[in-house]
Amino acid sequence: MPATRQDFTENLFSYGTLQLEAVQLATFGRKLDGRADVMPGYALTMLKIEDPQVVATSGKTHHPVVAYSGNAGDSVRGTVFAITAEELRHADAYEVSDYRRDRVALASGVQAWVYVAADSAVPPALEGHTPG
Numbered sequence: 001m002p003a004t005r006q007d008f009t010e011n012l013f014s015y016g017t018l019q020l021e022a023v024q025l026a027t028f029g030r031k032l033d034g035r036a037d038v039m040p041g042y043a044l045t046m047l048k049i050e051d052p053q054v055v056a057t058s059g060k061t062h063h064p065v066v067a068y069s070g071n072a073g074d075s076v077r078g079t080v081f082a083i084t085a086e087e088l089r090h091a092d093a094y095e096v097s098d099y100r101r102d103r104v105a106l107a108s109g110v111q112a113w114v115y116v117a118a119d120s121a122v123p124p125a126l127e128g129h130t131p132g
Contacts, residue, residue: 008082011112012091013039013104015078016064017057026057027094028087034079038107039114041123042066043074051096065099067120080112088113 017023024032047065049055066076083091092101099115102123106112
């Protein structure tokens with residue numbers, strides 16, 4: 001049975017490959033509907049992906065990755081998607097161990113999950129918090 005509007009209980013912010021239709025179809029079995037947003041206080045770099053399945057799905061050997069900088073001048077543009085809790089688990093399975101999932105406040109005020117560099121600093125607001 002297809003998901004209904006009330007099933008979309010999670011917000012996921014993507015600045016990278018989860019915005020690609022091919023990755024969405026492979027990961028979630030559908031094309032996601034999202035809206036542009038910005039994640040303040042984070043800086044973007046690139047990460048070499050070693051997992052051949054992830055490279056095959058995305059078609060890319062290097063994926064963007066963000067890290068908390070705490071600098072108000074840093075921000076990352078991307079897309080926020082409303083997804084189900086099950087789809088969030090699928091996203092967790094897609095992301096390699098170089099990423100961890102944190103909850104962030106976007107410029108719009110929306111609270112969303114985002115995958116950040118696993119070894120990046122934890123924002124003060126998240127210290128002691130573990131993802132669901």
